[in-house]
Amino acid sequence: MISKLTYAERETAFAIALATLVGGLALGIAGRNDVLGWQGVIVVVFAIAVLRPLMSSYYEPPVAEDRKVTYYDDPTKVGIVLAMVWAVFGMFMGVWVASQLAWPELAFDGAWSSFGRLRPTHTTGVIFGFGGNALIATSFHVVQRTSRARLAGQISPWFVLFGYNLFCVLAVSGYLMGITQSKEYAEAEWYADLWLVIVWVTYFILYIGTIARRKEPHIYVANWYFMAFILVVAVLHIVNNLALPIAWGQAKSYTIWPGVQDAMVQWWYGHNAVAFFLTAGFLGMLYYYLPVRAQRPIFSYRLSILSFWGITFFYMWAGSHHLHYTALPHWVQTLGMTFSVMLLVPSWASAGNALLTLNGAWHRVRDDATLRFMMAAAVFYGLSTFEGSFMAIRPVNSLSHYTDWTVGHVHAGALGWVALITFGSIYTLVPALWKRERMYSATLVEVHFWLAIAGTLVYVFAMWNSGVIQGLMWRTYTGEGTLAYSFVDSLVAMYPYYIARAFGGLLFLVGVLVGCYNIWMTIASAPLAASEKTDAPLLPIAVPGE
Amino acid sequence: MDFDHQSLVLFAKSWGLLYLMGFFLCVVLYAFWPSNRKRFDRAKNSILDRDDRP
Amino acid sequence: MAELLHRKLERSAVGFVIAIIAAASVGGIVEIAPLFTIDETVESAPDMRVYTPLELAGRNIYVREGCYACHSQMIRTLRDEVERYGPYSLAVESQYDRPMLWGSKRTGPDLARVGGKYSDFWHVAHLINPRDVVPESNMPAYRWLATTILRTDDLPKHLAAQQALGVPYTQEMIQNAARDAYGQATPGSDFTDGVTERYGEATQISAFDGVTTQVTEMDALVAYLQVLGRLTDAAHGNAAEATSASAPAP
Numbered sequence: 068m069i070s071k072l073t074y075a076e077r078e079t080a081f082a083i084a085l086a087t088l089v090g091g092l093a094l095g096i097a098g099r100n101d102v103l104g105w106q107g108v109i110v111v112v113f114a115i116a117v118l119r120p121l122m123s124s125y126y127e128p129p130v131a132e133d134r135k136v137t138y139y140d141d142p143t144k145v146g147i148v149l150a151m152v153w154a155v156f157g158m159f160m161g162v163w164v165a166s167q168l169a170w171p172e173l174a175f176d177g178a179w180s181s182f183g184r185l186r187p188t189h190t191t192g193v194i195f196g197f198g199g200n201a202l203i204a205t206s207f208h209v210v211q212r213t214s215r216a217r218l219a220g221q222i223s224p225w226f227v228l229f230g231y232n233l234f235c236v237l238a239v240s241g242y243l244m245g246i247t248q249s250k251e252y253a254e255a256e257w258y259a260d261l262w263l264v265i266v267w268v269t270y271f272i273l274y275i276g277t278i279a280r281r282k283e284p285h286i287y288v289a290n291w292y293f294m295a296f297i298l299v300v301a302v303l304h305i306v307n308n309l310a311l312p313i314a315w316g317q318a319k320s321y322t323i324w325p326g327v328q329d330a331m332v333q334w335w336y337g338h339n340a341v342a343f344f345l346t347a348g349f350l351g352m353l354y355y356y357l358p359v360r361a362q363r364p365i366f367s368y369r370l371s372i373l374s375f376w377g378i379t380f381f382y383m384w385a386g387s388h389h390l391h392y393t394a395l396p397h398w399v400q401t402l403g404m405t406f407s408v409m410l411l412v413p414s415w416a417s418a419g420n421a422l423l424t425l426n427g428a429w430h431r432v433r434d435d436a437t438l439r440f441m442m443a444a445a446v447f448y449g450l451s452t453f454e455g456s457f458m459a460i461r462p463v464n465s466l467s468h469y470t471d472w473t474v475g476h477v478h479a480g481a482l483g484w485v486a487l488i489t490f491g492s493i494y495t496l497v498p499a500l501w502k503r504e505r506m507y508s509a510t511l512v513e514v515h516f517w518l519a520i521a522g523t524l525v526y527v528f529a530m531w532n533s534g535v536i537q538g539l540m541w542r543t544y545t546g547e548g549t550l551a552y553s554f555v556d557s558l559v560a561m562y563p564y565y566i567a568r569a570f571g572g573l574l575f576l577v578g579v580l581v582g583c584y585n586i587w588m589t590i591a592s593a594p595l596a597a598s599e600k601t602d603a604p605l606l607p608i609a610v611p612g613e
Numbered sequence: 614m615d616f617d618h619q620s621l622v623l624f625a626k627s628w629g630l631l632y633l634m635g636f637f638l639c640v641v642l643y644a645f646w647p648s649n650r651k652r653f654d655r656a657k658n659s660i661l662d663r664d665d666r667p
Numbered sequence: 668m669a670e671l672l673h674r675k676l677e678r679s680a681v682g683f684v685i686a687i688i689a690a691a692s693v694g695g696i697v698e699i700a701p702l703f704t705i706d707e708t709v710e711s712a713p714d715m716r717v718y719t720p721l722e723l724a725g726r727n728i729y730v731r732e733g734c735y736a737c738h739s740q741m742i743r744t745l746r747d748e749v750e751r752y753g754p755y756s757l758a759v760e761s762q763y764d765r766p767m768l769w770g771s772k773r774t775g776p777d778l779a780r781v782g783g784k785y786s787d788f789w790h791v792a793h794l795i796n797p798r799d800v801v802p803e804s805n806m807p808a809y810r811w812l813a814t815t816i817l818r819t820d821d822l823p824k825h826l827a828a829q830q831a832l833g834v835p836y837t838q839e840m841i842q843n844a845a846r847d848a849y850g851q852a853t854p855g856s857d858f859t860d861g862v863t864e865r866y867g868e869a870t871q872i873s874a875f876d877g878v879t880t881q882v883t884e885m886d887a888l889v890a891y892l893q894v895l896g897r898l899t900d901a902a903h904g905n906a907a908e909a910t911s912a913s914a915p916a917p
């Protein structure tokens with residue numbers, strides 16, 4: 068990979084890595100009396116890990132490559148591998164956390180391993196580690212193909228990818244040490260947040276720059292979603308994380324938002340992180356990889372435009388449905404509820420558009436597990452958005468809020484939609500990028516598919532049951548008009564479902580491990596000879612190219 | 614800032630709605646504008662061709 | 668017109684970016700902008716006091732350990748919640764909370780009004796191992812809190828940062844922060860009087876973890892738990908429907 072860089076580019080890369088190392092040292096020294104010092108050490112180690120391979124092949128002669136006629140796919144390849152690594156980590160943490168709820172002894176009395184510290188490592192690991200790397204990798208791939216232009220940078224894609232992973236590592240290791248803002252999905256502290264801003268701005272410039280180079284007159288709709296994802300996440304991240312550190316040498320900071328304002332900003336952030344991280348970005352994947360894999364154009368391009376603007380516009384209003392019946396002013400709650408229900412329209416338009424694209428290709432869906440991953444993802448997307456709009460209705464929310472029902476909804480979206488569309492995209496991409504004829508084993512893709520579906524269903528049904536039971540028990544009255552159940556009664560009723568959920572999650576995790584093995588074996592197998600004709604119709608873009 | 618809460622809320626409620634409608638109209642116009650049809654058709658088919666180079 | 672505009676916007680990627688911002692920002696502005704003037708709608712609570720340094724340190728431990736992942740601090744305006752947990756939460760009660768800890772999940776019960784519900788001793792035993800007290804519990808054990816000395820040297824910096832953000836800490840409170848933390852957890856010591864002087868007579872002075880020779884993280888956390896819902900009486904005054912549920916005396 069380094070051999071593809073010119074000497075000047077190697078110098079730039081070296082300078083950036085060295086600057087990071089110095090920054091890490093500074094952080095370590097400034098924070099020597101605080102846990103912050105250890106975060107500095109992690110930055111230094113990370114920078115060295117990047118510097119080492121760079122230095123060892125620094126003087127290798129550059130490989131001549133005509134950049135005008137080739138795409139830049141190395142960052143995408145590395146991004147996919149990183150996404151799978153984070154998937155294993157994040158979902159292992161998920162299974163562990165789920166097991167702790169069933170068997171609390173599994174915290175082993177450690178501070179770092181207690182539920183409150185591990186849970187954010189799960190959410191950050193899967194959302195930002197797995198989801199984020201998958202989004203970065205696929206967005207690099209899609210933007211080049213749809214623009215017919217090479218990435219607008221040779222070093223900046225690497226900076227985005229590695230810089231982003233440094234952020235994830237800092238965040239996750241921080242939670243284990245007790246560094247957190249306790250803001251859901253934005254737990255990382257101020258120094259990591261600042262770093263992410265730099266990385267994200269670079270990502271944005273790179274993406275816009277590539278689009279500006281395009282040879283197609285029209286920007287393909289998948290890019291709209293990726294662009295909205297990059298842009299809005301930047302805004303959300305900055306506003307929600309505005310904070311005042313108590314000292315430059317300490318990790319702790321206080322958010323500038325107090326009380327109710329913090330609640331509103333936090334859930335404006337939280338909900339739109341769902342919208343633009345877990346939805347818009349992955350819809351970008353859907354709108355590219357599903358048509359490509361099915362070898363059919365998207366059913367209605369117009370519909371995709373309408374739903375894009377619908378989603379971009381409506382989601383922003385909906386955040387307050389996380390705060391029904393709270394101290395938030397009533398009109399804000401009503402506004403949030405109304406827009407959440409309206410959101411169903413563009414959401415189902417997207418899901419329907421995807422499914423109608425497959426109309427006429429159902430035999431492929433039957434035979435090709437990769438395409439089936441994407442089909443199932445669209446179904447779960449429709450399902451979880453319907454559920455979300457339903458839960459946003461105040462009386463429904465009075466039951467579902469605070470219960471496992473929310474967790475069930477989350478994972479219907481997270482497992483069923485986010486993870487399945489990602490695996491479908493990755494299985495499409497891996498053979499194409501590494502120029503293999505197909506995945507190492509189609510059977511293993513099939514196995515992964517069924518493990519994932521089974522795991523998701525077990526998980527989601529367990530949580531629906533437990534959530535509704537919990538909600539009902541809390542509000543059940545006896546004939547005399549007193550509350551029928553103590554809190555602990557409701558807790559006891561949860562245990563069977565907690566065990567079932569942990570089992571469902573385990574199935575899902577095993578599926579991911581099968582996927583990792585399959586990807587590994589695919590990469591390790593012999594590449595396709597450049598001129599060989601493939602006769603596999605299901606491999607759309609693994610064709611003689613460069 | 615010397616806006617009071619009531620007027621801000623009022624502004625938000627009225628102009629917010631108007632903005633919503635206007636925006637929606639623009640998007641619909643764009644999506645259904647006859648001369649755009651060709652561009653969209655080209656776009657949706659363009660990702661399917663197999664030439665994997667810029 | 669609209670079509671032309673869009674085509675222009677789209678041709679330059681930057682124009683497209685502007686369109687996205689235009690579409691996306693409105694909702695946020697409309698919803699959030701009015702909240703900057705929300706002080707006008709928030710109930711007033713003249714009796715509201717700020718957290719003492721020890722309580723603030725305890726709150727930061729609550730944040731650090733991620734207790735919010737299982738506990739909410741927001742009693743909704745629903746009958747069963749009011750009867751189970753006490754008067755529903757008011758906006759003013761979290762006006763000094765950075766971050767707010769309303770939470771989104773009740774694996775354990777709401778804690779907004781847990782202050783005074785149990786003795787200090789109960790909390791210590793419960794935190795050391797919840798299953799000693801409530802056998803069915805799945806709450807983690809927090810044994811190490813009782814043996815970890817609380818870091819107090821940086822408390823003035825904490826208070827100063829909060830003051831900079833608008834929490835009404837006085838210079839005197841900031842200067843005495845470390846001493847006050849010690850004083851609140853060691854009844855009868857030289858530093859105790861300063862705490863009640865600065866934070867009011869109702870401030871609880873107690874050897875929270877039962878040991879007065881040192882101030883541990885357990886002291887701080889229990890001091891925080893015991894003040895939850897008791898910084899102001901505003902909620903008790905106006906919540907007529909909160910019949911049976913006013914916080915019992917300690």
Ligand code: HEM
Pocket residue numbers: 158159161162163164165166186189190193194198251473474477478481482485486568569571572573575576736771772774
């Ligand atoms: C192996 C599969 C997984 C398992 C076993 C698992 C397990 C869990 C558990 C036990 C929780 C805590 C629930 C609670 O506090 O009661 C949780 C929360 C969460 N998980 Fe997962 N998870 C898995 C996969 C995923 C994936 C792939 C994603 C996202 C892409 C995800 C996103 C989340 C989110 C956002 C939350 C927070 C939910 C909330 O606050 O309501 N999880 N998960």
Ligand code: HEM
Pocket residue numbers: 251337341345346385388389390407408410411414448451452453454455456457458459460464467468469473476477479480481484485771
């Ligand atoms: C039309 C679309 C959607 C609507 C209207 C919606 C609505 C909701 C509602 C009402 C809640 C419960 C809030 C509460 O009571 O605390 C919620 C929670 C959540 N939803 Fe959705 N949802 C939608 C789609 C999705 C999708 C596709 C995902 C993808 C993964 C998702 C992820 C989440 C997460 C992570 C939470 C948990 C937040 C937390 O409490 O930590 N939602 N959503």
